[in-house]
Amino acid sequence: MLDDFFARALVAGIGVALVAGPLGCFIVWRRLAYFGDTLSHAALLGVALAFLFEVNITLAVFAVSVLVSLALLLLQRRASLSSDALLGLLAHSSLALGLMALAFMSWVRIDLMGFLFGDILAVSTMDILAIYAGGVFVLVVLAAIWTPLFAATVNRELAEAEGLRPDRANLVFMILLATVIAISMKIVGVLLITAMLIIPAATARRLSGGPEQMAVLAAVIGVIAVIGGLFGSLEWDTPSGPSIVVAALALFLLSLSPLAGMIAGMRRGGAAAKTEGERP
Amino acid sequence: MLNSEVKVTHEALVSLAGAGVFRGGRWLVRGVDLAVHPGEIVTLIGPNGSGKSTTAKTALGILSPDEGRAERRAGLRVGYVPQKLSIDWTLPLTVERFLALTGKVERTATAAALEATGIPHLARAEMRNLSGGEFQRALLARAICRRPDLLVLDEPVQGVDFSGEIALYDLIRRIRDDLGCGVLLISHDLHVVMAATDHVVCLNGHVCCQGAPKAVASSPAYRQLFGARADATLAVYEHHHDHTHLEDGRVLHADGSITEHCHPGDGHHHHDQDHAHDHEHAGDTHVPAGGDGAARQDAGEAGHAR
Numbered sequence: 001m002l003d004d005f006f007a008r009a010l011v012a013g014i015g016v017a018l019v020a021g022p023l024g025c026f027i028v029w030r031r032l033a034y035f036g037d038t039l040s041h042a043a044l045l046g047v048a049l050a051f052l053f054e055v056n057i058t059l060a061v062f063a064v065s066v067l068v069s070l071a072l073l074l075l076q077r078r079a080s081l082s083s084d085a086l087l088g089l090l091a092h093s094s095l096a097l098g099l100m101a102l103a104f105m106s107w108v109r110i111d112l113m114g115f116l117f118g119d120i121l122a123v124s125t126m127d128i129l130a131i132y133a134g135g136v137f138v139l140v141v142l143a144a145i146w147t148p149l150f151a152a153t154v155n156r157e158l159a160e161a162e163g164l165r166p167d168r169a170n171l172v173f174m175i176l177l178a179t180v181i182a183i184s185m186k187i188v189g190v191l192l193i194t195a196m197l198i199i200p201a202a203t204a205r206r207l208s209g210g211p212e213q214m215a216v217l218a219a220v221i222g223v224i225a226v227i228g229g230l231f232g233s234l235e236w237d238t239p240s241g242p243s244i245v246v247a248a249l250a251l252f253l254l255s256l257s258p259l260a261g262m263i264a265g266m267r268r269g270g271a272a273a274k275t276e277g278e279r280p
Numbered sequence: 281m282l283n284s285e286v287k288v289t290h291e292a293l294v295s296l297a298g299a300g301v302f303r304g305g306r307w308l309v310r311g312v313d314l315a316v317h318p319g320e321i322v323t324l325i326g327p328n329g330s331g332k333s334t335t336a337k338t339a340l341g342i343l344s345p346d347e348g349r350a351e352r353r354a355g356l357r358v359g360y361v362p363q364k365l366s367i368d369w370t371l372p373l374t375v376e377r378f379l380a381l382t383g384k385v386e387r388t389a390t391a392a393a394l395e396a397t398g399i400p401h402l403a404r405a406e407m408r409n410l411s412g413g414e415f416q417r418a419l420l421a422r423a424i425c426r427r428p429d430l431l432v433l434d435e436p437v438q439g440v441d442f443s444g445e446i447a448l449y450d451l452i453r454r455i456r457d458d459l460g461c462g463v464l465l466i467s468h469d470l471h472v473v474m475a476a477t478d479h480v481v482c483l484n485g486h487v488c489c490q491g492a493p494k495a496v497a498s499s500p501a502y503r504q505l506f507g508a509r510a511d512a513t514l515a516v517y518e519h520h521h522d523h524t525h526l527e528d529g530r531v532l533h534a535d536g537s538i539t540e541h542c543h544p545g546d547g548h549h550h551h552d553q554d555h556a557h558d559h560e561h562a563g564d565t566h567v568p569a570g571g572d573g574a575a576r577q578d579a580g581e582a583g584h585a586r
Contacts, residue, residue: 028370151382154367161340161360161432162382208372 005121009230012123013244015131016184016196017222019138021204022215023180024197024222026173028205029153033198034084035072038091039181040193042068045098046182047115051108052101058130058182065178068094073174118189118241120230127186134183138176145169150211188241199248200225203255221251292317293356293430293462294339298348301334308334311348311486316430316462321453323473323493324466325517326483332466333363335483336432339464356430359423361416363434363466367407375410376403379422393425396451398444412439420448424455431461435468446513449474453513475515482517493517 027036046061053060068090075086102110111119142149151159152166159166181193188196204217228251229244292315300310309331316322316339324332337343338350340360367373379390394400397417402410410418416439423431433452437445453476456463467473473480473493481490493515 029368031368031370147383154371154373154378154381155362155365157337157342158360158362158365159382160342161337161362162358162426163356164382205370205372210372210374210377214372 005123006230006234008123008125008128009120009240010227012128012131013120013187013226013230014223015128015135016180016187017200017226018219019135019180020184020196021200021218021220021222022142023138023176024199024201025204025211025215025218026149026153027177027194027197028201029211033194034087034091036177036181036194036197038072038087038094039065039068039177040185040190041091042094042098043181043185043190043193044115045094045101047110047185048098048101048105051105051110058134058185061185062178062182064094065181066175069174069178073171114189115185116189116191117239118185118187118192120187120240120244123186131183131187134179138179141172141176145172149173188244192241192245195245195248196222199245199252203248203252206255222248225251291353292351294350294352294464296335296339296345296348296350299335299338299345299350300347301331301338301343302346307485309338309483309485312338312483313487314339314481316464318429318462319456319460320478321456321463321465321474321476322479322481323477323517324464324481324483325470325473326488327470330484331486332483333434336434336464336466340432353429357426357428359426359428359431359461361419361423361431361433361436363438365419369408371408373407374404375399375407375418375421378407378418379425381422383426385425389425389427393421396424396455397421398447413441413444416440417448420451424459427459429459429461431455431463433463434466436465438468449476449513452476471517472514473517475513477515477517480517488523489520491517491520 042064043061046064047057050057050060148159148164148166148169151164152169156166184193200222201218203221204214208214208217225248226244229247233240233243295315296312299312301308312335326332338345379385394403397420399414399417420436437448477493480493482488
């Protein structure tokens with residue numbers, strides 16, 4: 001089945017969506033959308049460095065994302081600038097550095113568009129392996145730190161007071177985010193990764209009655225967007241990465257309609273009883 | 281600095297020794313000595329910005345002291361009600377799920393905590409749809425359903441009406457009796473504290489005075505104001521200050537001298553419990569907080585002035 005490029009694209013896209021959904025919920029809850037953007041912009045610097053030092057692209061992107069996260073943590077402690085100004089500084093300077101580095105390496109001929117917008121149809125079996133290995137790692141670790149991370153999302157001091165070590169959970173979360181960006185760059189591209197994180201989570205918000213439920217729903221909605229987007233791009237011959245994002249947007253708009261509101265009301269009544277007392 | 285009547289038979293759950301926190305170029309609080317033992321209720325009072333929350337956070341380990349020490353018993357199980365907590369509207373969070381925020385809770389414990397705080401009907405309500413009083417009760421329910429060794433409550437009755445306040449104070453006392461936990465309570469009122477309080481510490485950047493509260497019944501002005509119902513629940517704390525905090529931050533001592541700061545060891549203090557009031561409160565530094573402050577303040581001055 002994985003011989004077919006379209007089947008490979010589907011499997012890879014679904015893998016990314018399953019991971020991006022739950023992580024995206026934290027991005028939405030913590031208002032970190034711009035942080036996701038910053039990491040994905042920095043990913044291009046990772047690509048350039050990968051060519052320069054001839055290392056694996058996914059690995060280099062992961063490393064650069066982690067470094068940018070740490071740089072942000074340090075700058076937040078020392079500099080007297082607001083977080084969004086710092087994020088803008090990091091995002092665009094790393095993007096510019098990446099573009100310059102790529103231009104200098106005249107011997108490297110790369111498809112810049114492929115990195116900016118993704119090239120899901122060129123996904124190899126190795127890529128799929130990386131996505132699922134990385135994805136399982138991210139989900140397992142996320143489940144392990146769920147309680148402290150979620151408690152810290154609600155209130156850092158409360159989590160700290162009750163012995164949950166929120167700073168450690170936050171650091172691990174940043175590493176997970178870097179992982180997701182590294183493995184999903186090839187699917188939707190640098191410019192659209194944040195969309196995969198945020199739009200499914202935002203769509204799930206109105207339909208869910210609890211945080212765990214929202215995480216699962218976001219994953220499901222992301223999968224639907226990938227399937228819909230890929231078939232749409234096949235049908236109308238549109239670029240695949242943007243098509244996936246547009247499909248996610250369509251689902252979001254659908255969730256705003258009165259019909260979805262009614263379903264949410266019904267679900268919430270039943271789901272509250274079902275998920276009562278459950279935690280992952 | 282602790283009075284000898286405080287029982288020290290058990291190891292303290294949490295203790296501060298000469299603790300001070302320095303942030304943003306100034307000392308938020310300095311030289312605080314404080315200990316909470318199992319089964320003991322310690323109430324912190326003081327004007328706005330006097331370092332009550334800072335002291336509680338230092339005791340909890342959220343802030344690390346820049347001088348002195350803060351020690352907690354190993355493996356201490358804490359239930360914390362912060363002064364402020366906002367739930368982002370993007371967070372779908374029911375009261376029931378909120379109760380399990382920092383760890384798994386038995387279903388019976390959840391039900392019992394909601395019942396005790398008077399909000400069993402709100403188990404499935406969304407946190408962000410609760411009123412101020414309901415929210416405060418949910419915070420308290422969450423803290424107690426963990427069956428903590430130490431309960432730290434930062435203005436737990438803010439936004440709760442007067443009869444609700446008495447009910448919640450009753451509840452806190454019952455929880456203390458049932459669990460045998462220590463309670464560190466920050467009161468929004470400068471003069472009226474929980475009757476079950478063993479020890480009151482009055483802060484204003486440092487420990488101004490401390491002691492045990494007096495029953496409401498002993499003060500006619502309070503009894504008239506609160507009625508007999510509050511007798512068993514509320515108590516009056518009479519301040520014994522030997523210095524005044526001036527508006528510019530300096531300190532006027534009983535002997536007429538003025539210093540930049542106020543330290544227990546600087547010779548101006550006489551922390552005896554039996555001396556008379558020898559100070560005036562300058563400006564508005566000692567006005568009780570809260571919308572119902574006006575009535576209390578009157579009673580407070582009456583009781584205060586003797």
